Amino acid sequence: MQRAYLMELYELAQADRDVVSIIADNGTGFDGLFKDELPAQFLDFGISEQHMVAAAAGMACCGKKPFLYTAGAFFAYRAYEFIRDDLCLQNMNVTVVGNGAGLSISTLGPTHHTTEDISALRALPNLTLFCPASPLEVRKVMRAAYLINGPVYIRLGMGGEPELYNEDYDFVPGKAVQLAAGEDITLFVTGSIAGEALGAARTLEQAGISTRVVNVHTLKPFDSDGVLEAARDTKMVFTVEEHNILGGLGAAVAEVLAAAGCGKRLCRIGLEDVFAKDYGTLATVRQANGLDAAAIAKRIQKEINAIGRRVTP
Amino acid sequence: MTDADLRNVQKLRKDIFLTAYSYPQGASHLASSFSIVEILYTLYMKGIMRYRPQEPWWPLRDRLILSKGHAGLALYSALCMAGFFDETVLMQYCKPGSKLGSEPKMHDLPGVEATTGSLGHGLSFGCGVALAAKMDGLDAKTFVIIGDGESEEGTIWEAALSAVRHGLDNLTAILDQNRLQKMGTVKDIIGVDDWQDRWRSFGWHVMVANGHDVDALRRAFIAPSPPGMPKMVVANTVKGKGVSIMENNPDWHYKMPLKREMQRVLQDLEIDEMELAKCREPI
Numbered sequence: 001m002q003r004a005y006l007m008e009l010y011e012l013a014q015a016d017r018d019v020v021s022i023i024a025d026n027g028t029g030f031d032g033l034f035k036d037e038l039p040a041q042f043l044d045f046g047i048s049e050q051h052m053v054a055a056a057a058g059m060a061c062c063g064k065k066p067f068l069y070t071a072g073a074f075f076a077y078r079a080y081e082f083i084r085d086d087l088c089l090q091n092m093n094v095t096v097v098g099n100g101a102g103l104s105i106s107t108l109g110p111t112h113h114t115t116e117d118i119s120a121l122r123a124l125p126n127l128t129l130f131c132p133a134s135p136l137e138v139r140k141v142m143r144a145a146y147l148i149n150g151p152v153y154i155r156l157g158m159g160g161e162p163e164l165y166n167e168d169y170d171f172v173p174g175k176a177v178q179l180a181a182g183e184d185i186t187l188f189v190t191g192s193i194a195g196e197a198l199g200a201a202r203t204l205e206q207a208g209i210s211t212r213v214v215n216v217h218t219l220k221p222f223d224s225d226g227v228l229e230a231a232r233d234t235k236m237v238f239t240v241e242e243h244n245i246l247g248g249l250g251a252a253v254a255e256v257l258a259a260a261g262c263g264k265r266l267c268r269i270g271l272e273d274v275f276a277k278d279y280g281t282l283a284t285v286r287q288a289n290g291l292d293a294a295a296i297a298k299r300i301q302k303e304i305n306a307i308g309r310r311v312t313p
Numbered sequence: 314m315t316d317a318d319l320r321n322v323q324k325l326r327k328d329i330f331l332t333a334y335s336y337p338q339g340a341s342h343l344a345s346s347f348s349i350v351e352i353l354y355t356l357y358m359k360g361i362m363r364y365r366p367q368e369p370w371w372p373l374r375d376r377l378i379l380s381k382g383h384a385g386l387a388l389y390s391a392l393c394m395a396g397f398f399d400e401t402v403l404m405q406y407c408k409p410g411s412k413l414g415s416e417p418k419m420h421d422l423p424g425v426e427a428t429t430g431s432l433g434h435g436l437s438f439g440c441g442v443a444l445a446a447k448m449d450g451l452d453a454k455t456f457v458i459i460g461d462g463e464s465e466e467g468t469i470w471e472a473a474l475s476a477v478r479h480g481l482d483n484l485t486a487i488l489d490q491n492r493l494q495k496m497g498t499v500k501d502i503i504g505v506d507d508w509q510d511r512w513r514s515f516g517w518h519v520m521v522a523n524g525h526d527v528d529a530l531r532r533a534f535i536a537p538s539p540p541g542m543p544k545m546v547v548a549n550t551v552k553g554k555g556v557s558i559m560e561n562n563p564d565w566h567y568k569m570p571l572k573r574e575m576q577r578v579l580q581d582l583e584i585d586e587m588e589l590a591k592c593r594e595p596i
Contacts, residue, residue, distance in 0.1 A: 020448075040448065043444075043479075045475055046474070046475070046478075048468075048471035048474070048475065050433075050437070050467075050468045050471065051437040051440070051468050051471035051472050051475055053437075054434045054435075054437030054438045054441065054468065054472075055437045055438065055440045055441035055444065055472075055475065056441060057438055057441060058427075058437070058438040058439060058440060058441020058442040058443075058444070058445065059441040059442070059444060059445045060441075061419075061426070061427075061438075061441070061442060061445075062441075062442055062445035062446065062449070063445070063449075064445050064448070081431060082434065082437075085428065085430075085431050085434060086428075086434055086438060089418075089428050090419045090420075090427070090428050
């Protein structure tokens with residue numbers, strides 16, 4: 001996803017000299033493109049994320065379009081106040097791109113995980129919050145971010161995520177998109193864990209549970225209508241996220257379902273108010289934390305059995 | 314300082330007090346506002362900053378960012394004197410529907426360049442503005458007022474490093490060194506009495522001036538810096554300057570005078586009873 005981010009940014013920067021790529025001693029590995037070809041549109045502020053965000057606001061005030069990039073933990077946690085006061089409160093045209101979404105920085109431990117970021121960022125007025133699931137979706141999200149005149153946060157994975165879409169994918173900001181059809185249950189996802197969710201859905205199909213998988217790539221503004229529609233179409237609702245089940249995607253879905261009184265039971269799958277454990281590849285870390293396809297399918301099956309309700313025809 | 318200067322700074326102090334007083338329900342950061350009166354006066358009224366009051370967002374303007382946002386009252390008074398809006402606007406302070414709160418909000422008022430209030434943001438913001446000007450080849454200058462208590466915030470030093478690294482010689486920071494913060498003296502709380510050496514060691518071009526002497530400030534502002542060096546004007550000031558019972562007294566960080574203290578305050582600020590009553594009239 002990092003490559004997709006940087007390539008798209010480079011295209012935007014070539015066409016618009018006000019686009020500025022800003023890092024904090026933590027680049028993508030493809031930054032040579034900017035350093036060599038567009039040095040006037042590249043800045044490295046060093047390990048100073050709070051300063052980076054406030055300075056970007058100052059630049060935006062003068063017509064620049066800064067794109068900030070570093071590990072999401074340092075934006076969403078360390079620089080949260082600056083995102084709030086300098087970007088959101090002043091409605092500045094700055095895009096903040098936090099990599100390492102969820103557990104994707106998988107060898108460094110929880111200080112580098114972003115597992116409470118959705119919860120914190122969702123509550124910021126004026127913010128648009130994207131969580132793309134694949135490299136192509138990153139490109140689409142970047143284009144959308146460029147067109148939005150206001151603060152945007154993109155929760156980015158690292159690399160090696162499988163592509164989930166065809167080239168003709170019609171991305172609409174703010175509209176959740178169905179990745180797999182299904183009639184029995186709906187499984188809402190966000191981010192690259194969508195791949196695991198699709199794997200879980202295939203397993204569940206074999207057990208006779210027809211699973212609709214819906215990708216909520218835009219967490220803010222939230223597609224309440226799309227969520228309700230899917231919930232009403234199916235008998236039970238699940239969410240899965242590389243995030244605490246408090247305050248993230250599951251919570252956002254819960255808010256919508258409860259307010260609508262639609263009466264569908266919801267089960268949130270994610271970190272159960274714990275920090276993630278283990279080190280390794282993203283695949284093994286997901287396994288260790290019950291967030292791989294097999295664990296998701298098992299959990300869904302268990303919840304369905306516990307309710308004692310027959311969801312299969 | 315000329316007689317006109319003395320009258321004008323007194324007028325600014327009067328306006329600060331009357332604006333605060335017009336909000337009967339609460340206190341204001343009067344003392345912090347009083348310490349930067351001459352600084353703002355010199356910047357706006359003594360030919361240092363280029364701006365157009367009738368065209369407040371003129372793209373080539375110089376900008377003033379009040380990083381120590383709690384001194385908003387001082388900024389409003391100075392902007393009023395500079396012609397950005399008229400005095401009736403001041404009396405809206407903290408009233409329902411008002412654009413004037415204790416801490417300034419960007420663009421809510423002509424001349425307010427940044428929303429500040431949480432300390433430690435404005436110098437970084439100013440770096441961004443100065444950087445953008447350099448990127449676009451503009452002549453515009455950026456001025457940021459910070460406090461000495463505020464200098465305890467880490468981001469001040471992130472900005473200090475960054476400004477030098479990026480050669481922001483179009484950026485001037487002004488330290489309102491009044492040596493007090495909310496709970497006591499800065500020396501007592503963080504162990505620093507004078508910050509100038511620290512700024513020098515970071516690579517800033519440092520000038521030191523009496524922060525209540527308009528001529529000294531003016532000389533400091535117009536003195537050229539070596540190319541590529543941002544400038545820091547350390548202004549030695551008195552918190553609460555202009556009101557004898559407030560001067561150098563940390564108790565006055567955030568309060569209004571009691572009835573028995575009012576006479577002294579009104580005397581020092583040359584405010585008569587009629588002016589006082591007028592600012593409490595419903596708008």
